[in-house]
Amino acid sequence: MDCLNRRSWNQHAAGQIGHALFALMLVLTLAGCAGAGSGNGPGAAQTGVSSTTDPLPSWRNGAAKQSILKFVADVTHEGAPNYVPPAQRVAVFDNDGTLWSEQPIPFQLVFLLDQVKAAAPDHPEWKSNPAFKALIAHDSAALATHQKDLLQLIAAANSGMTVDAYDQTVRNWLATARDPKLNRPYTALVYQPQLELLAYLRASGFRTYIVSGGTIDFMRPWSQQVYGIPPEQVIGSSQAVKYELRDGHPVLVRLPKLDFVDDGPGKPVGIYRNIGRRPILAFGNSDGDLQMLEYTAGGSGESLELLAHHDDAAREFAYDRQSKLARLDKAWDEAIARGWTVVSMKDDWNAVYPEPKQ
Amino acid sequence: MDCLNRRSWNQHAAGQIGHALFALMLVLTLAGCAGAGSGNGPGAAQTGVSSTTDPLPSWRNGAAKQSILKFVADVTHEGAPNYVPPAQRVAVFDNDGTLWSEQPIPFQLVFLLDQVKAAAPDHPEWKSNPAFKALIAHDSAALATHQKDLLQLIAAANSGMTVDAYDQTVRNWLATARDPKLNRPYTALVYQPQLELLAYLRASGFRTYIVSGGTIDFMRPWSQQVYGIPPEQVIGSSQAVKYELRDGHPVLVRLPKLDFVDDGPGKPVGIYRNIGRRPILAFGNSDGDLQMLEYTAGGSGESLELLAHHDDAAREFAYDRQSKLARLDKAWDEAIARGWTVVSMKDDWNAVYPEPKQ
Numbered sequence: 001m002d003c004l005n006r007r008s009w010n011q012h013a014a015g016q017i018g019h020a021l022f023a024l025m026l027v028l029t030l031a032g033c034a035g036a037g038s039g040n041g042p043g044a045a046q047t048g049v050s051s052t053t054d055p056l057p058s059w060r061n062g063a064a065k066q067s068i069l070k071f072v073a074d075v076t077h078e079g080a081p082n083y084v085p086p087a088q089r090v091a092v093f094d095n096d097g098t099l100w101s102e103q104p105i106p107f108q109l110v111f112l113l114d115q116v117k118a119a120a121p122d123h124p125e126w127k128s129n130p131a132f133k134a135l136i137a138h139d140s141a142a143l144a145t146h147q148k149d150l151l152q153l154i155a156a157a158n159s160g161m162t163v164d165a166y167d168q169t170v171r172n173w174l175a176t177a178r179d180p181k182l183n184r185p186y187t188a189l190v191y192q193p194q195l196e197l198l199a200y201l202r203a204s205g206f207r208t209y210i211v212s213g214g215t216i217d218f219m220r221p222w223s224q225q226v227y228g229i230p231p232e233q234v235i236g237s238s239q240a241v242k243y244e245l246r247d248g249h250p251v252l253v254r255l256p257k258l259d260f261v262d263d264g265p266g267k268p269v270g271i272y273r274n275i276g277r278r279p280i281l282a283f284g285n286s287d288g289d290l291q292m293l294e295y296t297a298g299g300s301g302e303s304l305e306l307l308a309h310h311d312d313a314a315r316e317f318a319y320d321r322q323s324k325l326a327r328l329d330k331a332w333d334e335a336i337a338r339g340w341t342v343v344s345m346k347d348d349w350n351a352v353y354p355e356p357k358q
Numbered sequence: 359m360d361c362l363n364r365r366s367w368n369q370h371a372a373g374q375i376g377h378a379l380f381a382l383m384l385v386l387t388l389a390g391c392a393g394a395g396s397g398n399g400p401g402a403a404q405t406g407v408s409s410t411t412d413p414l415p416s417w418r419n420g421a422a423k424q425s426i427l428k429f430v431a432d433v434t435h436e437g438a439p440n441y442v443p444p445a446q447r448v449a450v451f452d453n454d455g456t457l458w459s460e461q462p463i464p465f466q467l468v469f470l471l472d473q474v475k476a477a478a479p480d481h482p483e484w485k486s487n488p489a490f491k492a493l494i495a496h497d498s499a500a501l502a503t504h505q506k507d508l509l510q511l512i513a514a515a516n517s518g519m520t521v522d523a524y525d526q527t528v529r530n531w532l533a534t535a536r537d538p539k540l541n542r543p544y545t546a547l548v549y550q551p552q553l554e555l556l557a558y559l560r561a562s563g564f565r566t567y568i569v570s571g572g573t574i575d576f577m578r579p580w581s582q583q584v585y586g587i588p589p590e591q592v593i594g595s596s597q598a599v600k601y602e603l604r605d606g607h608p609v610l611v612r613l614p615k616l617d618f619v620d621d622g623p624g625k626p627v628g629i630y631r632n633i634g635r636r637p638i639l640a641f642g643n644s645d646g647d648l649q650m651l652e653y654t655a656g657g658s659g660e661s662l663e664l665l666a667h668h669d670d671a672a673r674e675f676a677y678d679r680q681s682k683l684a685r686l687d688k689a690w691d692e693a694i695a696r697g698w699t700v701v702s703m704k705d706d707w708n709a710v711y712p713e714p715k716q
Contacts, residue, residue: 087588163630207590220634230445231634232565238631243623243649250649250656252630265601272521272610273596274632276578276589291601291608298608 055200058193058351064306064343068197071304072204075280082302084280086205091281092271092292093194095212095219095236098285098308099227100190103317107186108214111173112154119157126153155256162251163217163241170221184356187226192351194283198227201281209279211270212236213263213288217254235270237262267292279303285310290331293340305340307331312346413558416551416709422664422701426555429662430562433638440660442638444563449639450629450650451552453570453577453594456643456666457585458548461675465544466572469531470512477515484511513614520609521575521599528579542714545584550709552641556585559639567637569628570594571621571646575612593628595620625650637661643668648689651698663698665689670704 059065075084096102113135126132131149134142143150161169174187182189198208208229210219216238220231240259241252262270268291271279282289282296285308293305310319321329335342345352417423433442454460471493484490489507492500501508519527532545540547556566566587568577574596578589598617599610620628626649629637640647640654643666651663668677678686693700703710 087582216631216634224445232632234634241627241630243626243653245652250626250653252626268601268608268610269599272599273574274590276574276592294603295601295608 055203056193056196058196058349060348060350062348064341064348067304067341068200068306071281071302072201074302076204084301088277088280089201089204089206090209090275090277090279091201091206092209092211092235092267092279092283092296093198094284094286094289094292095210095214097310098191098283098289099194099210100186101316103310103319104181106214107179107189108218110177110186111170111218112158114173114177115157115169116150116153123156129153159239159254159256162246162253164251166217166254167221170218174222184353187222188356189353190226191345191349192354193349195227195354197283198229202228206281207233209233209235209271209275211262211267211292213261215239215258235262235274237266263288265291268295271295282306283308284331286327287330288327290334293331294334297338297340305335305338306343307335307340308343309345311344312349312352314346315352316345413561414551414554416554416707418706418708420706422699422706425662425699426558426664429639429660430559432660434562442659446635446638447559447562447564448567448633448635448637449559449564450567450569450593450625450637450641450654451556452642452644452647452650453568453572455668456549456641456647457552457556457568458544459674461668461677462539464572465537465547466576468535468544469528469576470516472531472535473515473527474508474511481514487511517597517612517614520604520611522609524575524612525579528576532580542711545580546714547711548584549703549707550712551707553585553712555641556587560586564639565591567591567593567629567633569620569625569650571619573597573616593620593632595624621646623649626653629653640664641666642689644685645688646685648692651689652692655696655698663693663696664701665693665698666701667703669702670707670710672704673710674703 056065056068059068074080074082075089077083093099096106096108100107116132116135120126120132129149131143131146131153133139134146135150135153158166174185178185179189201208208227210223210227210229210233212219212235214236216231216234216236219234219236223229223231223234237258238260240255240257242255243250243252245251246253260266260270264287267289271277271292278299279292279296280299280301281304282293283306284290284293289307293307296303297305310317312318319328321332332342334340343349414423414426417426432438432440433447435441451457454464454466458465474490474493478484478490487507489501489504489511491497492504493508493511516524532543536543537547559566566585568581568585568587568591570577570593572594574589574592574594577592577594581587581589581592595616596618598613598615600613601608601610603609604611618624618628622645625647629635629650636657637650637654638657638659639662640651641664642648642651647665651665654661655663668675670676679690690700692698701707
């Protein structure tokens with residue numbers, strides 16, 4: 001799918017659209033649409049040298065890797081001054097751009113739009129809808145001028161069903177949808193070094209959480225299988241749901257609005273509501289993660305804050321504030337000023353994606 | 359504290375008070391104020407015969423205990439038709455009236471009112487407030503006629519501080535407050551048979567959750583120590599909080615409104631938002647738990663639904679629909695009709711509260 005016109009989408013839509021789904025779209029599109037590189041370069045999918053002693057084989061031996069190893073050693077060494085009991089070892093990870101790719105457009109937005117297309121046969125009236133026509137024609141410019149119509153289509157196509165039915169819809173989509181440029185399932189576009197880091201933290205007594213601007217219903221169906229993160233440890237934006245009996249069967253039905261936006265200052269709020277503990281490790285990649293990183297750094301003991309830098313045009317994408325993507329601006333400054341760990345995807349990772357399955 | 363006039367509180371306040379805290383008060387008072395027995399009868403605090411083989415020594419050997427033992431055996435026996443993998447063994451418990459007493463008035467309401475009294479020195483203007491005067495004079499009738507003023511006092515006294523400061527306030531209160539009739543700390547008014555059941559379920563691979571109309575900030579400070587339930591497994595109503603930097607320190611500040619009411623049909627919603635799995639065991643005691651029980655029963659596999667019956671005037675309190683407390687009406691009918699397990703506190707429990715500590 002072509003990249004939508006990000007500027008007009010973000011800056012003009014807010015005043016026009018009262019619908020709560022706008023908040024989701026904003027979250028999903030704020031980080032997207034940078035005019036950056038693409039494709040899977042020659043260095044991609046190297047999973048690193050297998051080792052029985054190195055828990056992070058896809059991490060090159062540099063400052064970032066060392067800061068992780070030192071931190072984990074510090075907080076897990078019983079009797080040491082910075083020891084943290086297992087119950088308090090909470091690690092939080094942003095999802096889009098931190099655990100998997102988010103370019104050229106966040107994958108959840110691709111899914112939402114695919115649901116509009118899938119619902120079209122039940123909505124013959126959409127044939128004359130300008131947003132629907134633009135979507136079918138892949139006309140980004142026209143889509144950008146019919147945002148309100150588009151959001152209404154998305155709301156209609158992604159609500160009304162039970163959460164169980166929606167869960168199955170997400171599973172079905174992931175089983176068949178493929179990234180058009182890399183020709184891989186979206187769940188194969190997770191970062192191999194992060195899979196290793198998640199596993200290493202869990203093996204060190206941490207509980208690993210996703211804290212994402214994406215919605216919980218989109219991530220939960222696959223977070224266990226792909227990341228090893230169970231549904232109860234997936235924190236995100238959430239669709240309002242309503243309890244009811246349908247034909248005598250108790251179900252939760254999706255309503256066409258969001259009841260929580262887990263982004264920016266919403267992330268510490270989501271952490272409070274779902275965990276009730278301040279994390280000791282946070283990993284993000286954008287200004288939407290700034291408050292989560294800041295909140296983690298504000299704890300009373302040792303903590304580790306990490307910021308992924310997308311600087312690898314050959315193997316993934318290169319985008320930061322130099323690429324007109326302001327979204328990385330504040331978090332970047334803060335990371336430099338406070339000595340947080342900036343992780344260069346180009347220099348710190350010797351693989352980006354997992355090896356394709358044979 | 360005297361019991362407030364329940365009827366006028368519940369039936370007339372709703373139309374008058376727009377403030378969100380009303381929802382909390384409603385939740386907290388709906389189950390309260392039954393004109394029932396009190397006190398610690400001669401049979402109280404028997405902890406049952408210690409046994410190395412019986413995981414539930416305070417449960418008498420009757421139908422309720424047998425249904426629990428059979429259910430746990432069924433779902434934990436690998437290879438059996440009703441086997442449930444540990445990750446899906448989710449058990450949810452209401453708190454007030456299910457895990458600890460809720461009479462003569464829910465303990466969180468006592469706390470909220472105590473906070474009003476504690477805040478009074480900072481609010482000299484309250485001296486002329488009719489609700490404050492009624493509160494100090496223990497004048498229930500006058501309080502009932504000044505509900506809106508009272509809710510404003512509660513909102514003022516229980517917001518504005520950080521969640522960390524509030525957490526400490528709850529801890530301080532619990533350390534000193536005592537139930538006036540039983541002269542015990544409130545956290546000693548938990549049910550010994552339920553402590554055993556929680557421990558037994560966890561030892562059988564279950565994760566135990568609280569799903570309460572009370573607020574998470576009131577329960578989390580003590581749920582681990584008293585119930586063995588960590589803060590991330592406490593689901594409840596929640597106060598709205600706002601992320602901010604105070605003197606450069608990142609904090610969450612309590613706002614004077616609720617952002618979620620975890621009661622009735624809200625309980626399955628809270629379960630969806632925080633767990634993302636349908637429980638296989640639910641334990642409640644009132645109509646506020648009906649949908650949670652119903653939702654649990656609606657799963658695809660074997661499940662267990664339990665309803666505590668407060669029928670022990672000698673050792674705790676006796677209240678059900680015969681006592682003008684309509685709150686138990688629907689859940690009771692449903693339990694009988696569907697064969698859920700009704701737990702008689704009088705007949706099924708050989709102890710109610712834990713033995714006082716020496």
